[in-house]
Amino acid sequence: MPGPISYYLETGPMGLELYEFDAKGGKGAKITNYWEDQEGLHFFTYVKTSHGFELVIPKDYSPSG
Numbered sequence: 001m002p003g004p005i006s007y008y009l010e011t012g013p014m015g016l017e018l019y020e021f022d023a024k025g026g027k028g029a030k031i032t033n034y035w036e037d038q039e040g041l042h043f044f045t046y047v048k049t050s051h052g053f054e055l056v057i058p059k060d061y062s063p064s065g
Contacts, residue, residue: 009057018043018055031055 008019014032021028034043040059046052 007055016041 018031041057
């Protein structure tokens, strides 16, 4: 069973990159498939053996820290 999942948003050489990290399992993924609209940033990915999902970061988000 996966542990707590953390997400990190960074600017990489090709644009924004969203990182998903499973602290318990020590595994993660880099998500670079995104678009922006009036709602904010939309990142989309899928798992071959499961389903796709979209994560939206609203335009008015406030980064922590």
